[in-house]
Amino acid sequence: MKTKINEFIKLLDNEEKDKAIMYILNLLDSGNDILDIYEYFIIPALADYNCDNDQEEICIWKEHTRTSIVRTILENTYPYLIKAKGNKKINKSVIVACPQEEYHEIGAIIATNYFYLEGFKAKYIGANTPSEEIISAVKILKPDYLALSITNYYNLIQTKKLINTLKASYPNLKIILGGQAIKKYANKSKIQYDLILNSYEDIKKLSGDLS
Template sequence: MNKFYHEFMKHIESEDKISSLNFVLNKLQNNEIDILTLYNELLAPALNTMTPHENERGFIWKEHIRSSIVRTIIENCYPYVLRERDEKYKKKNNQRVAVVCPTEEYHEIGARMVTDFFTLLGYNATFVGSNTPKEQFIEILESIHFDYIAISVSNSYNLIAARKTVDKIKEHPSATKIIVGGRAIERKESNYKDIGADFYFSTFKDLANLHEEGKE
């Protein structure tokens, strides 16, 4: 467990957005933590460890507040994402990737983190967000070329919508490759093949390997 985890949790459990944000930005500014560690060892656990206690009231309320705080932290981390891209990873390429969630998928924070992972690896990454209608992909692909479209699926009930999205994209005559990830895929890795995707990712290393393959 990261040495800053418990201290960070005190801030976020108090639902104090300002102190939570300042804590993180201070660690980044002083090079005490990097983006990958922050996202994987502080922010993701802060979201994934939330569980309702017996007869607890207002759990959804608390969950939404915490998600809002984490989202604010991520957006404020972007200058540090760019700094690490240029100073630490030093990767540049001309490939474009769009990161989306399919129709009815509203859990988008994981996808937002993945967008920054792509940026760290030098991609021109665009975060589209949650509940993206599949018809929009075709309209955009008519005017913008993406080398990859990354689809994040958290809820298993949305695998069918993800499959329809993949089918719709593949109707378009382009060389765009489709990557899928998210908790719904992690539960059964073969799901990525079932919905017709080209690649599956679950870690930053997976994306880094994709980056290296793309250079060959």
């Protein structure tokens, strides 16, 4: 496995988009578990990425290029998710979003896929989603859960205001928080929430508790 991961990361480092995509699709076609592909290949491809170039502008476009390749790979895993999910269904819906100014969305998309895999009716509504759009989605779709992914801690202030507004109008809506800023700063920020989830195992446990 370690050799395969290194081979894949090398393809990404060299920005060999076609080869990187085919590498993962071949692993999936040869029967590897979709969750292993997420955990060992897709998540570390960005989470462990450090740009070692000195000039910041090179780092930024390189980060964009890598993210774009990883995103394409992620979208291409969807048919395999459909197969892996099978008939699993629980009668709960979740909207996943990145709040206003939060552009880091790969974690949110992965979380949406994990909810889907565990049988939730899961809908991802986007990165940098203005508060009024999130409120509108809650109003129209009436989900059981709203899951917000926050990476940058400075987005916690706006998110805190959004949750206060939502809780005042929709007291039954359960708020799930996840992402790097939540892992580090949820308690300090005194943000309201019902659940903090950060991994597939956390979502699987919630699904088990609800079944």
